[in-house]
Each structure stands twice: as C-alpha cells, then as structure tokens.
Amino acid sequence: MLDATQILQSLVNGMGVGLIYGLVGIGFCVIYNASGIVNFAQGVFVMLGGMFTHTLLTRLGIPIILAAAIAIPLVAAAGVVVEFLIVRPMWNRGATLFAIILATLATQIMIERITILTLGDQPRTLNEFTAGGPLRIGGLAISYQIFWILGCGALLVGLLWLFFGRTRTGRALRACSQNREAAALLGVPVGRMLMIAFALSAALGAVAGILVTPTQYTAFNVGTPFGVYGFIAAIIGGFGSAGGALAGGILLGIFQALAIVTLGAGFKNVAALSMLLVVLLVFPNGLFAGLKGLLAGRSRSADAR
Amino acid sequence: MSAGSSSVGATVPQTATTSAHLFEARDVSAHYGRVHALKPTSLHVGRGELVTVLGPNGAGKTTLMRALTRLMPREGSLFFEGRDVSALKTHELARLGIIMVQEGRGLFGQMTVRENLSVGGFTRPHEDEKLETVFTLFPRLKERVDQISSSLSGGEQQMLAIGRALMADPKVLMLDEPSLGLAPKVATEILETLGELNRRGLGILLVEQKAPLALKLARRVYILTLGRVAAELPADQIGSHHDLARYYLN
Numbered sequence: 001m002l003d004a005t006q007i008l009q010s011l012v013n014g015m016g017v018g019l020i021y022g023l024v025g026i027g028f029c030v031i032y033n034a035s036g037i038v039n040f041a042q043g044v045f046v047m048l049g050g051m052f053t054h055t056l057l058t059r060l061g062i063p064i065i066l067a068a069a070i071a072i073p074l075v076a077a078a079g080v081v082v083e084f085l086i087v088r089p090m091w092n093r094g095a096t097l098f099a100i101i102l103a104t105l106a107t108q109i110m111i112e113r114i115t116i117l118t119l120g121d122q123p124r125t126l127n128e129f130t131a132g133g134p135l136r137i138g139g140l141a142i143s144y145q146i147f148w149i150l151g152c153g154a155l156l157v158g159l160l161w162l163f164f165g166r167t168r169t170g171r172a173l174r175a176c177s178q179n180r181e182a183a184a185l186l187g188v189p190v191g192r193m194l195m196i197a198f199a200l201s202a203a204l205g206a207v208a209g210i211l212v213t214p215t216q217y218t219a220f221n222v223g224t225p226f227g228v229y230g231f232i233a234a235i236i237g238g239f240g241s242a243g244g245a246l247a248g249g250i251l252l253g254i255f256q257a258l259a260i261v262t263l264g265a266g267f268k269n270v271a272a273l274s275m276l277l278v279v280l281l282v283f284p285n286g287l288f289a290g291l292k293g294l295l296a297g298r299s300r301s302a303d304a305r
Numbered sequence: 306m307s308a309g310s311s312s313v314g315a316t317v318p319q320t321a322t323t324s325a326h327l328f329e330a331r332d333v334s335a336h337y338g339r340v341h342a343l344k345p346t347s348l349h350v351g352r353g354e355l356v357t358v359l360g361p362n363g364a365g366k367t368t369l370m371r372a373l374t375r376l377m378p379r380e381g382s383l384f385f386e387g388r389d390v391s392a393l394k395t396h397e398l399a400r401l402g403i404i405m406v407q408e409g410r411g412l413f414g415q416m417t418v419r420e421n422l423s424v425g426g427f428t429r430p431h432e433d434e435k436l437e438t439v440f441t442l443f444p445r446l447k448e449r450v451d452q453i454s455s456s457l458s459g460g461e462q463q464m465l466a467i468g469r470a471l472m473a474d475p476k477v478l479m480l481d482e483p484s485l486g487l488a489p490k491v492a493t494e495i496l497e498t499l500g501e502l503n504r505r506g507l508g509i510l511l512v513e514q515k516a517p518l519a520l521k522l523a524r525r526v527y528i529l530t531l532g533r534v535a536a537e538l539p540a541d542q543i544g545s546h547h548d549l550a551r552y553y554l555n
C-alpha cells in the first residue's frame with residue numbers, strides 16, 4: 001500500500017521530471033506566442049541536447065559542464081536552422097498555420113532520422129553531474145540530479161522572467177505575441193523575433209534534455225515523449241502562458257509519478273493523457289484560467305446574494 | 306468635386322524616382338482577394354504639414370493606411386524624404402520614422418503603460434528623455450505608468466497609443482481615426498495635442514470620418530470615397546462646397 005514515504009518520494013521525483021516538462025512547455029509557448037505556430041519539433045531539441053552533450057563528452061573527453069555549454073548553443077542554432085529553412089519560407093509565402101505546424105512534425109521525424117544515421121540508434125546516458133548519492137532522508141532517496149534539475153530549472157525560470165520583463169528584446173517578443181502588427185509598426189523586426197523565439201525555445205529544450213538525461217537515458221526517439229508531455233503541460237497551463245506551462249508541467253510530473261507508484265509504470269501515458277482530457281473537458285482554456293473563472297464566478301454569485 | 310483632384314502623378318513623369326515631399330504615395334492600390342478596396346491613389350504630406358483624409362464608413366481609409374505602411378500587399382510607389390521606399394517592410398519604414406497609430410489603437414493589452422511606451426522606443430536610444438516628453442504631453446499617462454494598458458479608459462488608451470508612437474521618433478505620424486469612440490471633449494483634447502505636435506514641426510496624416518476640428522487643424526484635405534481620392538482641396542475651402550460641408554462639418 002501507499003505510505004507517506006512513497007507519496008513524498010513521488011512528489012520529489014515528479015517535481016523534478018515535471019520541471020523538465022515545464023521547460024519544454026515554455027518552449028512551446030515562446031514560439032506559439034511569437035507566431036501562432038505550435039512547433040511539434042520541440043521534442044527533438046530535448047533529444048539533441050542530451051545527444052550532443054553525450055557526443056561531445058565521449059568524443060572530446062571534456063567536462064560535462066563544458067560539453068553542456070557547447071551543446072546548448074548548438075541546439076539553439078539547430079532551432080534557428082529549422083526556422084530559417086522550413087518555417088520562414090512557408091511563412092513568407094503565406095502558408096496556413098496548419099501547414100507550417102505539419103511541417104514542424106515532418107521536421108521532427110527528419111531530425112530523428114538524421115540522428116540515427118549520424119549518431120546511431122543506441123540509447124546512452126550521462127553520469128549525474130554530482131557523483132555519489134542518492135541523498136537518504138528517512139526512507140526517501142533523492143538523487144543528486146534532482147537538485148540540479150530543480151536548481152537549474154529555477155535559475156532558468158528566473159532568467160526567463162528577467163528576460164521577458166526587463167530586456168528590450170524580451171519585451172518586444174511579448175509585444176509581438178500580443179499584437180504583431182502594432183509591434184512591426186513601431187519598428188520591431190517581427191521576422192527576426194521569430195528566429196529569436198526558435199533559438200530560445202530550442203535552447204530551453206536542450207537544457208531540459210541535458211538535465212534529465214542522467215535520470216534516464218537519451219536516444220534518437222526520446223523527443224516524442226518529451227514533446228508530448230511538454231505539449232500537455234502547456235495545454236494544462238492554458239497554451240501561451242509560460243508560468244502556466246511551468247505549473248502544468250510540475251502538476252503533470254507529480255500526477256504521473258503518483259500513477260506509477262500506485263498503478264505501475266505502464267500507466268505513465270494513461271495518466272498524462274487522462275489528465276489532459278479531464279483538463280480539456282472541464283477547463284478548455286487551461287486549468288488556471290478555468291480556476292480563475294470559477295473563483296470569479298463564485299464571488300459574482302456571492303455578490304448577487 | 307473636381308477642385309484640385311489632379312494628383313501629383315499628373316505633373317510628375319511616371320518614371321520619376323524621387324519626390325520633393327516629406328512623404329508621398331503614387332498610385333498606391335490594394336486588394337482583398339478580388340475586391341479592389343483601394344483604387345490607385347496618390348497623396349503627399351509636406352514637411353511640417355498636417356493633412357487630413359476624410360471618408361465615410363467603408364471608404365477604404367483603413368485600407369489606405371494599411372497599404373501605405375505595408376501591413377498588406379500593395380502596388381504603387383512610396384517615397385520618403387525624396388527616397389523610394391516602396392520595397393521596405395513595415396518595420397523598416399518605422400525605423401525611418403514612418404509611424405502609424407492603428408484604428409482601434411493596437412495597444413499591447415497585457416503590458417503596462419510603461420512597457421507599451423518602452424516597446425515604442427524599441428529602435429531608438431534615449432528612452433528616458435522621450436518618456437519625459439510624452440509625460441509632459443499626456444500627464445495622465447504618468448499617473449498610470451504601472452497600470453495594465455487594457456484597463457485604461459478609451460481616451461487614456463488613445464493617449465498611450467499616440468505616446469507610444471512618439472517614443473518611436475516619428476517624422477511622419479499617421480493616425481487612423483484617433484477620435485473613434487471617444488467623448489467629444491476627449492477627442493478634442495487629443496486632436497489639439499496633434500495640432501501642437503504639428504506646430505512643433507511633425508508631419509501628420511490624419512484619417513477621420515467626420516471631424517470639424519481635424520479640418521481646422523489641417524492645411525489640406527483628401528476626400529476618399531469608394532476606394533479612391535475623390536477630391537483634394539485646401540481645408541478652408543471645404544465650407545464652400547455645399548455637399549461636402551453638409552456631410553463633414555456637422
């Protein structure tokens with residue numbers, strides 16, 4: 001039966017992996033807000049982050065932090081390439097959003113195939129960033145990697161918050177998401193902003209991939225599950241809201257972890273998809289907008305009484 | 306209705322590649338699918354001039370403004386400070402100083418007043434100095450710097466839209482019905498501010514439906530009907546055209 005330790009353990013593990021989903025979800029939102037495009041190639045950035053880091057690590061024998069520091073800009077560059085070679089030409093020719101979204105799906109498959117051909121199809125993993133562990137507290141066993149995930153995740157969220165709130169480029173990106181025409185009329189190069197959005201969102205995916213790989217493995221095909229879970233996180237959060245995606249990811253991670261200990265690992269997907277369906281059925285605009293609406297509705301009816 | 310309706314295009318050879326005016330459109334036209342919403346239209350704004358475009362609902366005023374700023378595809382040529390800028394994109398035109406305040410204001414609704422103004426200064430240095438200028442012009446914005454822009458009153462929103470455009474250092478400021486939906490007193494206040502900006506030397510292209518005040522400020526008026534310029538005349542002559550006066554002055 002489920003005891004308090006198991007529940008706590010699931011909360012901790014779920015929070016770690018959930019933060020990863022949240023980062024992927026934020027990646028979806030950044031591109032969606034700048035353009036209305038849902039980038040289904042988001043998951044491959046997660047995969048590429050882990051794969052590039054592993055390759056640099058094994059081929060060059062450099063420390064993992066250095067390998068990660070090189071891999072992240074490389075993946076960001078891959079994001080720019082996707083924007084430049086696939087999205088932009090379609091955008092400029094007036095392709096529908098639907099067509100562009102399909103093209104990102106094709107891109108995902110293509111990049112997976114290229115990865116198999118160049119890096120092979122074998123799964124691989126990274127060592128935890130800090131050796132030793134897990135940390136034992138009572139019956140709890142917390143892998144050191146979870147601290148890296150939570151720490152780096154929190155740092156990244158803080159940096160994103162500063163970027164979007166305080167910098168010229170970050171504000172311009174937000175402006176584009178609220179009114180692209182008005183932004184262009186003020187001199188904001190909307191096309192270049194989309195490129196920045198792809199770079200940023202690819203970099204976020206890469207960080208997520210690098211942080212999570214030591215807790216599991218990476219291979220050419222891990223992009224799909226991470227993409228799907230990140231997408232679900234973003235939807236739970238009311239697609240487009242970065243904070244919502246983060247919270248949605250953490251909720252999803254915890255819910256999944258609880259489902260795994262109670263029902264078994266086979267229920268990981270079932271849990272994620274049923275959470276998605278329930279949220280969509282009850283709160284079509286996302287959990288948080290839905291709850292806000294409920295609260296507002298309740299206070300309105302209270303006023304009426 | 307023929308008074309002055311001859312456009313510059315008639316006196317300048319079609320091959321001319323410069324313009325003596327601050328801002329000039331030659332035979333600009335635009336379509337929505339197969340609907341020819343804007344027939345070839347020519348107009349210009351001189352240095353320090355305030356020009357008004359008047360026209361009833363659906364005349365094509367917004368289409369004209371969107372075509373000029375290239376928010377939609379257009380044919381024809383555009384000149385700015387003597388240079389052919391027909392091929393430039395919206396944001397490149399803005400960098401040169403061709404700035405438009407859209408119909409409906411186009412604010413970034415979930416951003417604060419300060420953030421809206423800051424995006425206005427995206428391409429320009431000296432943000433703080435310009436903020437002061439905008440706040441002197443519209444003190445009400447200063448009191449509300451940290452308010453989310455969608456929660457401003459209609460008049461304040463229009464002030465923010467204009468303030469934000471000023472942050473972008475316009476050389477020619479285009480406004481699409483800035484008085485739309487405002488109480489007459491507020492509309493007057495805003496149009497008077499535009500007059501003041503114009504006296505300081507700013508070129509302005511002002512689109513309105515009916516606006517006696519806009520006519521008092523303007524030197525010249527274009528009348529737009531059914532997607533074409535039906536007349537161009539000095540603003541003070543509109544009263545002597547019985548049909549125009551009846552429509553636009555009351």
Ligand SMILES: Nc1ncnc2c1ncn2[C@@H]1O[C@H](COP(=O)(O)OP(=O)(O)OP(=O)(O)O)[C@@H](O)[C@H]1O
Pocket residue numbers: 337340342360361362363364365366367368369408514
């Ligand atoms: N997106 C569109 N698709 C098709 N037709 C359009 C579109 N936008 C405008 N039109 C048509 O083009 C014509 C000109 O419209 P426009 O909005 O430019 O008029 P306007 O003078 O700005 O009117 P208003 O005073 O109501 O703002 C109208 O007949 C309108 O129905």
Ligand SMILES: [Mg+2]
Pocket residue numbers: 366367368408481482
């Ligand atoms: Mg209009």
